[in-house]
Amino acid sequence: xxxxxxxxxxxxxxxxxxxRLAKNRVHRHFxxxxxxxxxxxxxxxxxxxxxxxxxxxxxxxxxxxPSKPSKPDRAAKPNLQPDAPSRPAPPSRxxxxxxxxxxxxxxxxEGIGVPPPQPFKPDDWQREAINCLATNDVILSVPTGSGxxxxxxxxxxxxIEAERTVIYTSPLKALSNTKLTEFSQxxxxxxxxxxxGDRRDNPQAPILIMTTEILRNLxxxxxxGEIDMRLDTLGLIILDESQFxxxxxxxxxxxxxxxxxxxxxxLLLLSASIGNPEEVAAWIGSxxxxxxxxxxxxxxxxxLRAAYLDPSxxxxxxxxTRDIASGKDFALxxxxxxxxxxxxxxxxxxxxxx
Amino acid sequence: MPPAIHPVDLLRVLRHQRLTPAIVFLTxxxxxxxxxxxxxxxxxxxxxxxxxxxxxVLDHMIAEYPSIAGHPLIPTVQQxxxxxxxxxxxxxxxxxxxxxxxxGCLDAVFATTTLAAGVDFPARTVVMTQSSVRKNRNIxxxxxxxxxxxxxxxxxxxxxxxxxxxxxxxxYIDLGPIANxxxxxxxxxxxxxxxxxxxxxxxxxxxxxxxxQPILEKSFxxxxxxxxxxxxETKLDDVETQLETYGRRECADWIAQWQSFSLAKKRRSxxxxxxxxxxxxxxxxxxxLTPGRTVELSKAHAIxxxxxxxxxxxxxxLTVMRSGGRIIEYPASAVTAVIxxxxxxxxxxxxxxxTPQSLNHAIETLEQFPARLRRLxxxxxxxxxxxxxxxxxxxxxxxxxxxxxxxxxxKDHPQALKLRQEEHRLTKTIHAMRTELWxxxxxxxxxxxxFGYLTPACQLTSEGDWARxxxxxxxxxxxxxxxxxxxxxITASLLAGVLASIAHDDDRPASFPGRHPALTxxxxxxxxxxxxxxxxxxxxxxxxxxxxIADRWIAEPTLPxxxxxxxxxxxxxxxxxxxxxxxxxxxxxxxxxATHPGLAGVARDAMDLMRRDVLQExx
Ligand SMILES: Nc1ncnc2c1ncn2[C@@H]1O[C@H](COP(=O)(O)OP(=O)(O)OP(=O)(O)O)[C@@H](O)[C@H]1O
Ligand SMILES: [Mg+2]
Numbered sequence: 001x002x003x004x005x006x007x008x009x010x011x012x013x014x015x016x017x018x019x020r021l022a023k024n025r026v027h028r029h030f031x032x033x034x035x036x037x038x039x040x041x042x043x044x045x046x047x048x049x050x051x052x053x054x055x056x057x058x059x060x061x062x063x064x065x066p067s068k069p070s071k072p073d074r075a076a077k078p079n080l081q082p083d084a085p086s087r088p089a090p091p092s093r094x095x096x097x098x099x100x101x102x103x104x105x106x107x108x109x110e111g112i113g114v115p116p117p118q119p120f121k122p123d124d125w126q127r128e129a130i131n132c133l134a135t136n137d138v139i140l141s142v143p144t145g146s147g148x149x150x151x152x153x154x155x156x157x158x159x160i161e162a163e164r165t166v167i168y169t170s171p172l173k174a175l176s177n178t179k180l181t182e183f184s185q186x187x188x189x190x191x192x193x194x195x196x197g198d199r200r201d202n203p204q205a206p207i208l209i210m211t212t213e214i215l216r217n218l219x220x221x222x223x224x225g226e227i228d229m230r231l232d233t234l235g236l237i238i239l240d241e242s243q244f245x246x247x248x249x250x251x252x253x254x255x256x257x258x259x260x261x262x263x264x265x266x267l268l269l270l271s272a273s274i275g276n277p278e279e280v281a282a283w284i285g286s287x288x289x290x291x292x293x294x295x296x297x298x299x300x301x302x303x304l305r306a307a308y309l310d311p312s313x314x315x316x317x318x319x320x321t322r323d324i325a326s327g328k329d330f331a332l333x334x335x336x337x338x339x340x341x342x343x344x345x346x347x348x349x350x351x352x353x354x
Numbered sequence: 355m356p357p358a359i360h361p362v363d364l365l366r367v368l369r370h371q372r373l374t375p376a377i378v379f380l381t382x383x384x385x386x387x388x389x390x391x392x393x394x395x396x397x398x399x400x401x402x403x404x405x406x407x408x409x410x411v412l413d414h415m416i417a418e419y420p421s422i423a424g425h426p427l428i429p430t431v432q433q434x435x436x437x438x439x440x441x442x443x444x445x446x447x448x449x450x451x452x453x454x455x456x457x458g459c460l461d462a463v464f465a466t467t468t469l470a471a472g473v474d475f476p477a478r479t480v481v482m483t484q485s486s487v488r489k490n491r492n493i494x495x496x497x498x499x500x501x502x503x504x505x506x507x508x509x510x511x512x513x514x515x516x517x518x519x520x521x522x523x524x525x526y527i528d529l530g531p532i533a534n535x536x537x538x539x540x541x542x543x544x545x546x547x548x549x550x551x552x553x554x555x556x557x558x559x560x561x562x563x564x565x566x567q568p569i570l571e572k573s574f575x576x577x578x579x580x581x582x583x584x585x586x587e588t589k590l591d592d593v594e595t596q597l598e599t600y601g602r603r604e605c606a607d608w609i610a611q612w613q614s615f616s617l618a619k620k621r622r623s624x625x626x627x628x629x630x631x632x633x634x635x636x637x638x639x640x641x642x643l644t645p646g647r648t649v650e651l652s653k654a655h656a657i658x659x660x661x662x663x664x665x666x667x668x669x670x671x672l673t674v675m676r677s678g679g680r681i682i683e684y685p686a687s688a689v690t691a692v693i694x695x696x697x698x699x700x701x702x703x704x705x706x707x708x709t710p711q712s713l714n715h716a717i718e719t720l721e722q723f724p725a726r727l728r729r730l731x732x733x734x735x736x737x738x739x740x741x742x743x744x745x746x747x748x749x750x751x752x753x754x755x756x757x758x759x760x761x762x763x764x765k766d767h768p769q770a771l772k773l774r775q776e777e778h779r780l781t782k783t784i785h786a787m788r789t790e791l792w793x794x795x796x797x798x799x800x801x802x803x804x805f806g807y808l809t810p811a812c813q814l815t816s817e818g819d820w821a822r823x824x825x826x827x828x829x830x831x832x833x834x835x836x837x838x839x840x841x842x843x844i845t846a847s848l849l850a851g852v853l854a855s856i857a858h859d860d861d862r863p864a865s866f867p868g869r870h871p872a873l874t875x876x877x878x879x880x881x882x883x884x885x886x887x888x889x890x891x892x893x894x895x896x897x898x899x900x901x902x903i904a905d906r907w908i909a910e911p912t913l914p915x916x917x918x919x920x921x922x923x924x925x926x927x928x929x930x931x932x933x934x935x936x937x938x939x940x941x942x943x944x945x946x947x948a949t950h951p952g953l954a955g956v957a958r959d960a961m962d963l964m965r966r967d968v969l970q971e972x973x
């Protein structure tokens with residue numbers, strides 16, 4: 001490709017795609033505007049440049065579009081022909097030809113509302129988790145908003161009844177504060193303490209909230225036999241948001257905490273859905289005195305649906321189906337594809353931007 | 355980047371479709387603040403009863419956290435029922451917004467995605483405007499985990515029949531990754547185990563070095579490495595089984611034996627031929643074309659007097675004696691047959707290349723030869739390496755030339771060697787996987803020994819015994835600063851300033867006007883030491899503007915929070931986090947009170963002075 005031809009292609013791309021091309025090739029590309037981005041892409045060494053040309057062809061599955069800067073009127077006024085998408089649909093991972101008709105926006109929005117109050121009834125997985133904790137360590141890997149806190153609270157209650165203490169850790173101080181309020185309301189302010197790097201509030205309380213780093217430090221001190229807190233009565237350690245195990249900087253702290261956790265304390269790991277909870281459970285089971293029980297499911301307690309909102313204010317279903325399917329066989333809604341293609345056309349280059 | 359749709363229009367649609375309350379995730383703090391700002395003077399107010407409810411909740415919150423009072427966003431929240439929630443705000447403000455959301459007072463919260471876990475409140479709808487996010491100076495696509503963590507906030511248990519994710523475009527969006535993230539299985543998590551100096555010191559405080567390896571083996575890192583190593587072990591078993599099919603040979607390690615034999619062969623023949631690449635039939639002959647050899651040349655016999663290489667091409671040449679004593683030069687390729695006759699020649703250094711007696715003897719012998727002589731069959735080795743003479747000369751060093759297994763070895767060797775190399779590679783990889791963590795631990799041990807925190811027997815020195823209490827990033831720098839006396843006679847404010855600049859790892863630009871000589875010179879010293887340690891520990895940013903903020907907050911104990919904030923371009927939430935982290939660092943220094951009472955006292959003073967106003971609202 002000649003410089004001019006490549007420049008033309010690049011000018012025709014949305015900034016987003018330019019950034020994608022520049023990723024790992026152009027230093028600090030995210031700081032650049034479109035013009036500078038294109039310049040830097042054009043001045044790359046030959047082998048990187050040919051990579052870009054290859055990638056480019058995958059962006060443009062059809063032969064290069066005839067719309068050249070010499071004829072800007074069509075792209076400049078896309079609203080005049082909103083029903084005529086001028087470029088192929090965005091690359092979507094469409095693995096199957098859908099057979100059912102795509103749903104309507106109206107059907108998508110059906111059933112919004114507030115359910116009447118119902119008496120609280122724990123889910124089976126919640127009860128299972130609480131019961132398991134009597135004898136085993138437990139990993140709970142369920143979707144966001146399912147009710148992991150209930151398990152934590154019930155487990156704490158049981159530990160306290162058995163005259164054991166509880167440590168609850170969260171990755172962020174902000175979350176610790178929220179939990180302090182929540183647990184104080186439930187158990188009474190005198191029953192809950194909090195430790196931070198520089199402060200100890202009510203450190204003798206049976207329930208202690210802290211960040212995972214603070215607990216790791218306590219465990220260091222306990223190991224060298226110089227601790228000013230009793231860990232021998234510690235019955236339960238709850239690690240909230242334990243998907244932080246995968247955090248590049250802090251993940252090691254979760255590992256250390258689990259390795260050094262006293263043998264007599266039960267571990268309860270609360271985690272959002274992760275890809276390999278079995279592996280984590282197998283690991284914990286392999287280093288602790290009891291086996292580690294995994295409780296997981298991926299079903300949301302409140303069903304989730306997806307919609308696409310066009311900048312014009314038009315709302316369309318995101319997928320062809322009403323509920324979000326799980327697995328790879330999804331299909332975007334045709335209306336959403338059309339609207340998004342139009343949006344990309346409008347945002348092609350600075351000169352065409354409204 | 356703001357979304358393409360105007361925030362006011364966005365909220366209008368959400369309200370109209372009963373999709374509120376909503377959390378709107380935007381790409382930057384600024385986009386959040388601007389979104390909120392754009393509500394002013396719009397005809398979109400909420401009913402007075404809701405405004406009153408908001409005021410009630412806020413009053414309640416203010417009673418607990420006074421810093422919320424007078425927050426510039428309060429009027430917008432009261433009038434429009436929308437709020438912003440991001441790391442630029444004080445924690446107390448974020449708590450207030452979360453509480454308002456929990457009580458159902460708000461229609462929308464504009465938040466950033468930087469800390470998905472930090473937004474711990476649900477809504478009916480989550481609005482997503484991006485498929486990638488800025489992380490450590492790079493634009494990264496959101497992972498499946500992250501998208502599900504964000505989208506998962508949609509739909510409140512007990513308050514919604516159904517939750518929504520609304521995707522609306524901005525320059526940072528692509529539908530593919532979002533669709534993928536919503537439907538796919540989340541990524542597996544990988545161990546991020548790293549060995550740090552405090553870890554080494556604390557482990558060696560409690561355990562002797564002999565017990566460390568089993569402890570490291572308990573890590574998730576080792577668990578995952580073992581699983582991969584196990585997979586390699588299976589492969590290794592397979593390779594070993596294949597190697598066994600070759601059966602028994604004369605020597606114990608025939609592959610190595612044959613390998614060195616053929617290498618030696620190659621080296622010698624290479625040496626002989628120098629840079630030559632003669633055709634195989636020539637090079638096979640060459641070994642026989644020694645002085646005294648009889649050959650057939652243009653249909654007559656001749657006797658070789660010498661072998662040499664032509665000057666220009668380096669082609670093999672012969673000087674021969676033909677009938678009648680004619681001495682002629684030929685290229686070796688002119689030889690049509692090698693005869694099984696060698697006569698005795700005494701070689702000489704110059705023409706005619708042998709002694710006159712030898713020459714006469716040769717002439718005589720040649721005259722007496724019958725017309726037909728036995729030709730020597732010459733085996734041409736296609737590899738060019740199997741030269742009988744070479745093999746002969748290697749006989750003393752290697753058993754191979756005369757070994758009965760020789761044909762089998764020669765045939766099987768290439769494949770067997772490949773397998774053997776694969777076996778070595780696998781064994782090495784497996785070994786590396788099993789010992790990697792231990793290796794990294796030992797590297798850290800060596801550094802700590804070099805600096806005198808550990809004895810050669812890997813026990814803590816008296817220095818190591820206190821150094822292990824510094825369990826934060828840049829621990830080596832901090833303990834070295836203490837040992838070098840860099841903090842001797844330091845004031846509380848200066849100590850806080852230095853620790854703040856060590857603690858702060860964000861390079862988001864900011865400015866702070868006040869800088870004073872003491873701070874500048876202390877930081878200069880710290881920078882030098884940090885640089886000298888850079889082979890062992892990544893140096894911190896050591897920003898002086900950041901140091902100056904902490905320094906001023908302590909040096910002027912009556913300075914109100916708002917004034918401190920006004921003096922810097924840093925966001926309020928960032929200043930708060932900076933000072934909170936500095937407090938943590940100070941408390942670690944305070945933890946050295948048994949061994950460094952003076953310094954610990956200064957740290958204590960700094961902590962007392964620092965904890966005031968906003969900084970004592972929350973634990
Ligand atoms: N069995 C139940 N029946 C009805 N509502 C429940 C039940 N269990 C929990 N809830 C409610 O579900 C909501 C969400 O729970 P919770 O905050 O514990 O979620 P979570 O799993 O911790 O989510 P996150 O991943 O955000 O931390 C709470 O309001 C809680 O009262
Ligand atoms: Mg939770």
